[in-house]
Amino acid sequence: MDTQCSLGKRLDIARSSYINPRTSQVDAVVGQGDSTLHPSHFIALNLHGQIEIIDLPAGDASHAKIYLGPHLYGPDAALVPVTLQFVESQHPHQPDMVVRFQGQHMVFRFSRVRFQQ
Numbered sequence: 001m002d003t004q005c006s007l008g009k010r011l012d013i014a015r016s017s018y019i020n021p022r023t024s025q026v027d028a029v030v031g032q033g034d035s036t037l038h039p040s041h042f043i044a045l046n047l048h049g050q051i052e053i054i055d056l057p058a059g060d061a062s063h064a065k066i067y068l069g070p071h072l073y074g075p076d077a078a079l080v081p082v083t084l085q086f087v088e089s090q091h092p093h094q095p096d097m098v099v100r101f102q103g104q105h106m107v108f109r110f111s112r113v114r115f116q117q
Contacts, residue, residue, distance in 0.1 A: 050069075
């Protein structure tokens with residue numbers, strides 16, 4: 001019985017430590033001083049229902065940018081996964097960033113030095 005209780009407690013700790021906030025990450029070359037050797041790193045997360053994207057240009061955290069997506073509502077809003085996809089745009093070497101969540105998507109377009117809605 002003690003073993004089961006201990007195991008249950010560890011699972012609760014792991015669930016709260018590693019599953020939330022819902023997070024995904026991807027590397028991409030988007031035209032902000034990055035390259036295939038040093039791609040930009042993007043982290044998408046759902047933090048208590050607020051979608052946020054952290055952009056590390058060329059993998060450099062000292063130049064990090066944060067983009068806010070929509071705020072999700074409802075009882076399970078904090079559990080909604082969020083993913084990123086980069087798709088070709090009208091500008092060569094500057095793909096659009098597509099944020100996907102709840103069967104919906106939001107597009108951010110790259111403009112000079114940052115993404116914009």
